[in-house]
Amino acid sequence: MNRETLSSMTKAELVDLARAMDLPGRSRLTKAELVEALAAQAPVEASPTSDDAVTTFPIPGVSEEDRAEARVRRAGLYGRLAGLVDQSKRCTWRSIEGHGCGLPIVRGTEACTLHGGPSRYDTAVPATGRLGFDTWPTLFRHLHLASYDVDPIGLDPVIHEMVWHVLNGLYYDYFRVDVEGIENVPMDGPAMLVANHGGAALPYDAAMLSLAVLNAAPRPRRVRVSATEIFNMLPWVSHMYRKVGAVYASRDDARYLLEQGGLLGVFPEGSSGFMKPVWEAYHVQRFGRGGFVRLAETTGVPIVPVAILGAEEVHPAVAVSKRLAQLVRMVFPQQRVEEIAVFLNPVPLPVRWHIRFLPPVMPENPGAEPDPLRVLERSEEIRRSVQTALDAQLAARGTAFS
Numbered sequence: 523m524n525r526e527t528l529s530s531m532t533k534a535e536l537v538d539l540a541r542a543m544d545l546p547g548r549s550r551l552t553k554a555e556l557v558e559a560l561a562a563q564a565p566v567e568a569s570p571t572s573d574d575a576v577t578t579f580p581i582p583g584v585s586e587e588d589r590a591e592a593r594v595r596r597a598g599l600y601g602r603l604a605g606l607v608d609q610s611k612r613c614t615w616r617s618i619e620g621h622g623c624g625l626p627i628v629r630g631t632e633a634c635t636l637h638g639g640p641s642r643y644d645t646a647v648p649a650t651g652r653l654g655f656d657t658w659p660t661l662f663r664h665l666h667l668a669s670y671d672v673d674p675i676g677l678d679p680v681i682h683e684m685v686w687h688v689l690n691g692l693y694y695d696y697f698r699v700d701v702e703g704i705e706n707v708p709m710d711g712p713a714m715l716v717a718n719h720g721g722a723a724l725p726y727d728a729a730m731l732s733l734a735v736l737n738a739a740p741r742p743r744r745v746r747v748s749a750t751e752i753f754n755m756l757p758w759v760s761h762m763y764r765k766v767g768a769v770y771a772s773r774d775d776a777r778y779l780l781e782q783g784g785l786l787g788v789f790p791e792g793s794s795g796f797m798k799p800v801w802e803a804y805h806v807q808r809f810g811r812g813g814f815v816r817l818a819e820t821t822g823v824p825i826v827p828v829a830i831l832g833a834e835e836v837h838p839a840v841a842v843s844k845r846l847a848q849l850v851r852m853v854f855p856q857q858r859v860e861e862i863a864v865f866l867n868p869v870p871l872p873v874r875w876h877i878r879f880l881p882p883v884m885p886e887n888p889g890a891e892p893d894p895l896r897v898l899e900r901s902e903e904i905r906r907s908v909q910t911a912l913d914a915q916l917a918a919r920g921t922a923f924s
Contacts, residue, residue: 607628608627614632617667643679646736675746676765681766697726697832699733699877700877708826712821714825716814716825716908718828726870732767748768749771797842819887825904829912830875831878832874844861880907
């Protein structure tokens with residue numbers, strides 16, 4: 523910004539802009555000094571690129587080689603994210619009360635990631651150009667001011683960014699997720715990602731699937747995972763689950779998302795996959811009645827099968843209980859779960875994950891209502907492709923932790 527533009531702003535707005543640009547000593551400067559300091563401020567590198575600047579977390583059982591690899595991978599992600607914003611230009615959005623934005627603009631646009639067009643709900647660009655706890659004061663400011671919109675399904679870009687940053691600790695340092703075949707995920711337009719399911723306690727696989735696309739793809743697209751009923755019934759959990767990008771397990775929400783050009787994550791095994799005992803781990807269950815195939819055909823979107831290795835070992839289920847399921851149904855009568863997994867470890871095991879994206883399966887007759895028998899056949903074909911990929915991954919790896 524030039525001095526004339528800066529001089530027309532109030533001191534409070536200048537302080538907000540200085541905070542967004544991490545200008546040291548900003549609170550002690552007069553308005554004239556703030557104008558001069560901001561005008562002379564050189565574009566700030568938005569992310570660390572050296573190993574020493576990237577923080578990893580020591581985990582028992584995780585080798586120093588793994589930690590070094592995590593630092594390199596984080597640095598690569600931060601470098602890619604830094605290139606998505608232009609730190610030399612600032613968003614000119616103002617609230618009705620006169621509060622300025624001050625965030626860097628997304629390259630190729632004239633606005634920041636919070637005040638851009640509808641594509642901001644699909645492409646995840648950090649508001650300041652980087653991920654880190656030091657950016658949270660800026661994020662909390664915009665969250666407090668409610669200076670941006672959420673999408674019609676409920677995604678909150680600020681909450682999503684915070685959760686993305688926190689869960690990267692699991693992704694890089696704890697589960698050390700390896701990704702293969704990311705080129706099979708389209709970088710533009712709608713697609714359905716169909717994966718095997720596991721976890722027993724929490725939907726780790728949904729989180730890691732989303733992070734795999736955010737962290738490994740050339741363009742960090744959001745994967746909107748279809749959530750099961752129980753997450754939609756718990757008041758606080760339901761609210762937060764939608765804010766971080768999940769959608770209800772309903773045909774209307776799924777269709778809307780695909781029609782808007784988004785990525786939909788689906789786990790057709792449902793609770794039968796999520797609650798598998800350890801002796802049935804990676805034995806992919808029936809993919810329901812193939813509803814995801816029917817939706818893909820009628821909307822004309824490709825299906826990308828995904829094989830996730832690791833989710834079914836973080837909380838090995840030693841038993842399954844129908845009585846616990848009955849108790850759940852007493853509290854949540856609409857819940858359809860028949861069995862509840864019983865596991866012994868309250869803390870997830872540091873299993874090394876491997877996520878493989880398989881070549882996309884294109885719709886046979888886009889936009890047409892498919893034959894029910896063919897729906898079941900295609901569903902089984904996709905299930906078998908995921909099972910084959912899992913079998914190959916299991917045969918190729920050493921132990922679950924290496």
